[in-house]
Amino acid sequence: MHILDTEGLTKRFPTVTALDGLTVTTGPGVTGLVGANGAGKSTLIKILLGLLPPTAGGARVLGLDVTTRGADIRRLVGYMPEHECLPPDVSATELVVHLARMSGLPRTAARERAADVLRHVGLAEERYRPIGGYSTGMKQRVKLAQALVHDPKLILLDEPTNGLDPRGRDEMLALIRRIGAEFGISVLVTSHLLGELERVCDHVIVIDAGRLLRSSAIGEFTQTTRSVTVEVDEGTQALADRLVELGHGVAPHGRMLLVEVSGPDTLDAIRDATADLGLCLIRLERGRQRIEDVFREAAGV
Numbered sequence: 001m002h003i004l005d006t007e008g009l010t011k012r013f014p015t016v017t018a019l020d021g022l023t024v025t026t027g028p029g030v031t032g033l034v035g036a037n038g039a040g041k042s043t044l045i046k047i048l049l050g051l052l053p054p055t056a057g058g059a060r061v062l063g064l065d066v067t068t069r070g071a072d073i074r075r076l077v078g079y080m081p082e083h084e085c086l087p088p089d090v091s092a093t094e095l096v097v098h099l100a101r102m103s104g105l106p107r108t109a110a111r112e113r114a115a116d117v118l119r120h121v122g123l124a125e126e127r128y129r130p131i132g133g134y135s136t137g138m139k140q141r142v143k144l145a146q147a148l149v150h151d152p153k154l155i156l157l158d159e160p161t162n163g164l165d166p167r168g169r170d171e172m173l174a175l176i177r178r179i180g181a182e183f184g185i186s187v188l189v190t191s192h193l194l195g196e197l198e199r200v201c202d203h204v205i206v207i208d209a210g211r212l213l214r215s216s217a218i219g220e221f222t223q224t225t226r227s228v229t230v231e232v233d234e235g236t237q238a239l240a241d242r243l244v245e246l247g248h249g250v251a252p253h254g255r256m257l258l259v260e261v262s263g264p265d266t267l268d269a270i271r272d273a274t275a276d277l278g279l280c281l282i283r284l285e286r287g288r289q290r291i292e293d294v295f296r297e298a299a300g301v
């Protein structure tokens, strides 16, 4: 079953078209939604939650129509908003128990479930202190905990690594991966940092100015390319000249060279040219396409 699917989804605000005929589907697992700031990610999430009506086209979440089944969708879906939205004067426990009760859990079950999710996201003793004194990383964990407390089938995470330092970001990404893999909850996670999504997603959707650039399994994004990266300690230009003389396609790439692989003898030619010129070979590596490259290509940047 599709976790979400949209067809010709369009959202126009008075001065801007935030989503422009977006047609996309994704299945279970962790899906990344990538786009620059203003690409339409948050608008899409609000439409998927049934909180914002589309101008044209349609969307379904877990098979439910967003325009008519918003309340049912919100029962089955958890949402972690992008912006700071937590009350400073209550503790994480109080907030998460309260939200669990609002989603219909009886008092005892709400307490137990809140304790479970707060433990899963890594908030220990601090959970009894007022949220106002928390670090950004702790606040992000509270937002994640409240998205999980009613045992959703799918969670929508809007820029969950925003404002985190590298360690906090790694921890948050590991948590997202665990939620997808161990708890079997599907995840839609947005980010403008493409490298992050490569690490945790099964599927990636790239949008730009409200339009779909690409939607593929992560393996297709990062498949190997037809070039190798070559790095020598000195004499990069001499090596490039020699390989060009021999008829190979060579392009500079910072301190390295990208050499087009035309056949099995290309690697031998690089090895022989390096040895003939007396250079020290530091790296010879099969190129991999990164999401960033796809984004640049598609956007014509």
Ligand SMILES: Nc1ncnc2c1ncn2[C@@H]1O[C@H](COP(=O)(O)OP(=O)(O)OP(=O)(O)O)[C@@H](O)[C@H]1O
Residues within 6 Å of the ligand: 013, 014, 016, 017, 018, 035, 036, 037, 038, 039, 040, 041, 042, 043, 044
């Ligand atoms: N309520 C609104 N009224 C008018 N314009 C809006 C509204 N919400 C979003 N927009 C505009 O729609 C476009 C898409 O915004 P959106 O917040 O969906 O982008 P985003 O990809 O989530 O970016 P960011 O990460 O910066 O939030 C932007 O140009 C934004 O200014």
